[in-house]
Amino acid sequence: MKSEYRHLTLAVLSVILCLSNVSAEDLILVHEAWMLEAPTNARVIAGYMTIENKSSRSRRLIGVSGQDFERIEIHQTEMQGDIMRMVPMEELEIPAGSAVSLEPGSYHLMLISPRSVPKEGEAVNLELQFDSGYTMHIKLIVRAVHRGKTMKHFH
Amino acid sequence: MKTVRYVFPVLALLILGIWIGTSLKNNDIPAPIDEYPSATVLNVPVPLPSFSLTDHNGIEFTQWGLSRKWTFMFFGYTFCPDVCPMALVDLNYIYGNLIEKGDLVEEKFGVGTQVVFISVDPGRDTVNNLKEYIAHFNENFIAATGKPDVIDSLTRPIGVAYRLVPGKDPENNYYIDHSASFLLIDPLGRLRAYFSPPHKPAQIAEDFRKLRNKYTEECCRTSIRFNYIKLGDDEEEEEKNNEK
Numbered sequence: 001m002k003s004e005y006r007h008l009t010l011a012v013l014s015v016i017l018c019l020s021n022v023s024a025e026d027l028i029l030v031h032e033a034w035m036l037e038a039p040t041n042a043r044v045i046a047g048y049m050t051i052e053n054k055s056s057r058s059r060r061l062i063g064v065s066g067q068d069f070e071r072i073e074i075h076q077t078e079m080q081g082d083i084m085r086m087v088p089m090e091e092l093e094i095p096a097g098s099a100v101s102l103e104p105g106s107y108h109l110m111l112i113s114p115r116s117v118p119k120e121g122e123a124v125n126l127e128l129q130f131d132s133g134y135t136m137h138i139k140l141i142v143r144a145v146h147r148g149k150t151m152k153h154f155h
Numbered sequence: 156m157k158t159v160r161y162v163f164p165v166l167a168l169l170i171l172g173i174w175i176g177t178s179l180k181n182n183d184i185p186a187p188i189d190e191y192p193s194a195t196v197l198n199v200p201v202p203l204p205s206f207s208l209t210d211h212n213g214i215e216f217t218q219w220g221l222s223r224k225w226t227f228m229f230f231g232y233t234f235c236p237d238v239c240p241m242a243l244v245d246l247n248y249i250y251g252n253l254i255e256k257g258d259l260v261e262e263k264f265g266v267g268t269q270v271v272f273i274s275v276d277p278g279r280d281t282v283n284n285l286k287e288y289i290a291h292f293n294e295n296f297i298a299a300t301g302k303p304d305v306i307d308s309l310t311r312p313i314g315v316a317y318r319l320v321p322g323k324d325p326e327n328n329y330y331i332d333h334s335a336s337f338l339l340i341d342p343l344g345r346l347r348a349y350f351s352p353p354h355k356p357a358q359i360a361e362d363f364r365k366l367r368n369k370y371t372e373e374c375c376r377t378s379i380r381f382n383y384i385k386l387g388d389d390e391e392e393e394e395k396n397n398e399k
Contacts, residue, residue, distance in 0.1 A: 036240055039233075039291035041284055046236035073323065077237050082351045083316060084238045084335040088323055104241045105353055111236070 027054035028094070028130065030138050035111070037120045037144040045117070047072075047109035047126070047140050051092075052099035061092040063129040070113035072126070077105050086110075091131070120144035191362040193350050200345035206309040208273065208301035211286040216271075216299040218344050223375070225268045225367055226340040230315050232276035232331050233288045238352075242335060243292040246270050248356040249363065250293060256364075266342045266371055274300040275310070275317045276331055313338065313346050339363065342374045 033049035053059050064072040074092050078085045084105075092107060094100050102108050109126075118124055123139040130136065190196075203218055210216040227246055231239035250270055272289055274280040277300045280288075289298035300306070310317065317333035337354065341347040348366060350359050 036244070038240065039288045041287045042233070042240075044234055044236040046240070075237070079335075079352060082334050082336045082349075083332055084352065085320075085332040086235075086237070086322075086330045104237060108237050 028052065028059060028134075028136060029054060030128070030136070031099075033126075033138050033140045034143050035118075035124070035140050037142050038114075038117050040117050042117055043113055045111045045114060046075075046104070047111050048102045048104065049109075049138070049140070050099050050101045050103075051094050051128075053094040053096055056096050058096050059094045060131040061094065061128055062090075062131050064109055064126055065129070066111065066124060066126040068115050068118070068124045069111045070115075072112065073110045074107070075110045076107050079105070118142045191348070191366060193355055193358040194339070194348045194362045194366065195351065196348040196366065197346060200341060200343075200347045201313060202343075202345045203340060204308060204312050206301070206305060208299040208305060208309075209282060211282060211289050211298040213282045216297065220271075220297075221340050221342075221344040223266055223342045225266065225342060225363070225371075226338075227268075227270045227363075228273065228338040228340055229271070229335075230273050230275050230310065230317065230333055231335075232274050232333070233280050233284055234276060235331070235333075238335050240292075242337070242352075242354065243272065243289075243296070245354045245356040245359070246272075246296070246337065247293050249360045250295070252357065252360040253364075266375060268367075270296045272296060272298045273306070273309075274298065275306055275333055277301060277303060277306070339366065341370060 029052040031050040031052065033047070035045050035047045038045045051061065061074065064074065066072055074089045076087045076089055078087050088110075089107075092100060100107065111124075120142050121144075122142045124142070126138050126140055128136045128138060203221065205218050208216045210220075227249065229239075229242055229246060231242065233239070250268070253268060270293065272285075274285060280300050285298035285300065289296045309315075315334045315336075315338070317331055319329045319331055322328055322330045335352045337350040337359070338346055339348040339350065347370060350362075
């Protein structure tokens with residue numbers, strides 16, 4: 001029985017590892033990495049994703065970079081009453097065996113000064129740096145604003 | 156085992172008891188029904204002060220731009236990556252929802268609906284920036300800004316707060332904390348309700364429809380009624396004069 005499970009686990013893992021947004025070293029998965037199609041003159045764009053830590057050790061996202069942007073910061077939108085505050089963060093902890101969502105109104109990446117603003121369907125490459133020294137390459141898909149439809153998928 | 160057997164009947168009785176208790180209590184004091192789940196409606200509408208801003212076409216935008224329209228007003232800035240674009244997406248949803256249902260315009264009173272985005276960052280948001288930015292979300296939306304003191308004279312009386320906060324970026328070295336509520340201005344230019352975050356656009360559209368149906372007639376007849384009352388008084392006076 002045990003070895004069967006082991007085989008199954010290995011099979012599942014190998015399938016998972018074949019996907020692009022997976023780090024073999026850290027067992028970190030990134031799902032649903034996207035950004036909103038921004039106005040062509042936008043100077044900042046938010047990036048969203050879910051980072052899952054499948055390992056038994058806590059991981060910290062300590063930096064993000066991308067050739068299409070001048071700089072990238074990790075931010076949190078904090079609500080105080082009806083006031084929205086943007087709080088820059090040095091790092092984002094992904095506890096062992098759990099997932100952290102970067103989503104509208106919460107954690108997000110602030111992509112500063114895009115070289116050119118990408119359009120719907122395009123993708124941008126980013127590198128996520130973790131405290132373990134691992135750098136993970138991911139793609140952010142650009143989604144458009146559709147009247148009356150867009151938000152439903154993300155709530 | 157015996158105790159386990161009694162657990163369910165006892166629980167059931169307890170729940171029944173609580174249910175009867177609460178329903179009896181509710182009969183005595185009816186629970187307030189939340190008529191507008193997404194909105195806070197003001198008992199007394201607050202008139203907006205007179206103001207003079209510049210819109211995305213470089214044209215003056217004043218309090219008169221609010222008359223005979225229901226206005227969703229949102230304060231933000233274009234150097235805002237998360238909250239403002241998402242708010243404009245939500246407003247676009249609400250606007251689209253009203254169009255889909257064919258009731259963007261209340262024909263009876265000739266009262267339309269508009270969305271106004273006011274930038275509290277005139278230092279970075281020029282007319283040209285605003286034009287390109289707002290058109291991305293909806294070409295019918297209005298974006299406006301003005302001098303800081305003019306913006307303050309508008310935001311303060313209606314409880315909209317914003318504050319510049321220094322950031323890390325040396326070039327664009329500040330962020331702005333700001334109110335993220337959607338203000339609903341009635342066709343007489345008065346703050347009637349606000350929708351606080353987190354926004355649920357479908358619910359907001361539904362609540363807005365209810366609010367508009369309830370208050371549009373009141374708003375748009377106020378002036379007529381006012382004239383009527385005055386006329387009535389005059390007639391009474393005339394009658395008195397005639398009696399004399």
